[in-house]
Amino acid sequence: MLAKQTSQVYLFGTCLIDVFFPKAGLDAIALLEHAGVKVHFPQGQTCCGQPAYTSGYPDEARRVAWAQIAHFPGDWPIVVLSGSCAGIMKHHYPTLFALEPTRLTQVQQFSARVVELTDYLVNHLNLQLTDLGEPTTVTLHTSCTARREMGTLQTGRALLSRLQNVTLAVQGHESECCGFGGTFSIRHPEISAAMVADKTQALLETGAAHLVSADCGCLMNINGSLANQGQPLQGEHIVSFVRQRCEADT
Numbered sequence: 531m532l533a534k535q536t537s538q539v540y541l542f543g544t545c546l547i548d549v550f551f552p553k554a555g556l557d558a559i560a561l562l563e564h565a566g567v568k569v570h571f572p573q574g575q576t577c578c579g580q581p582a583y584t585s586g587y588p589d590e591a592r593r594v595a596w597a598q599i600a601h602f603p604g605d606w607p608i609v610v611l612s613g614s615c616a617g618i619m620k621h622h623y624p625t626l627f628a629l630e631p632t633r634l635t636q637v638q639q640f641s642a643r644v645v646e647l648t649d650y651l652v653n654h655l656n657l658q659l660t661d662l663g664e665p666t667t668v669t670l671h672t673s674c675t676a677r678r679e680m681g682t683l684q685t686g687r688a689l690l691s692r693l694q695n696v697t698l699a700v701q702g703h704e705s706e707c708c709g710f711g712g713t714f715s716i717r718h719p720e721i722s723a724a725m726v727a728d729k730t731q732a733l734l735e736t737g738a739a740h741l742v743s744a745d746c747g748c749l750m751n752i753n754g755s756l757a758n759q760g761q762p763l764q765g766e767h768i769v770s771f772v773r774q775r776c777e778a779d780t
Contacts, residue, residue, distance in 0.1 A: 532695055538568045539650070540602050542610045542619070545577040546746040554746070554767035558647055560610055561773055565655050582713050583622060592626045596633070598641045599623075601760070606643070607654070611700040611769070612644045613676025615747050620644040621679050627647075647769060648685040648744055652692075661693040663775040669738035671697045671729075671752065671765070673745035674707045686768055690742075694774050699736035703729055710751035726755040734761065738771040741765035 579594035610616035651657040676682040692761030
């Protein structure tokens with residue numbers, strides 16, 4: 531693992547991690563702390579506001595965003611376990627407050643501190659991993675917004691490449707949406723179902739033994755489709771996969 535160093539960060543867990551994937555949050559804290567980073571988790575944090583923002587409710591999204599900003603004072607990096615949420619907080623919060631000059635500077639300073647987890651582990655900590663697992667294959671899925679706005683496809687690949695016994699199996703529909711899209715899957719269930727069917731077929735065709743992602747909305751959508759098809763493959767957050775491979779070392 532990484533040589534010990536002194537650093538402090540905030541962790542923004544995201545609402546989906548809090549409710550559906552709490553182990554991923556604990557695994558992230560374990561990896562960061564093992565790397566010598568002190569992790570602060572403000573208990574008052576909630577959703578990033580993405581559902582309201584992408585559904586066309588900027589006033590509601592602005593209220594949620596401002597409430598989150600108040601929970602992360604100072605200048606420590608804000609590490610986010612979802613590239614999609616990180617993209618909203620980093621790139622869209624300033625847009626929400628563009629017409630409010632009295633608050634915009636504070637919002638911009640907050641957004642500049644936001645970094646997605648795999649980006650932080652690879653590019654900020656240069657985390658080196660000791661892979662204790664048997665040789666295996668894994669396929670990686672990233673959400674559309676995370677891939678375009680935060681570059682998590684590349685940082686996710688880079689993190690997995692540091693596991694010596696893991697081979698990455700690239701899916702054929704890597705750049706395509708899984709059909710989740712927040713409320714899109716609720717507003718357009720038939721289109722969403724067709725999209726996730728294509729996505730799961732591409733993932734299964736890789737023959738990978740494991741599926742990972744840093745975007746839990748996508749994981750919920752993909753895992754649900756795989757379960758309905760009777761497929762044994764189920765995805766997990768990339769940080770949980772990494773920690774499990776290195777568990778004795780962490």
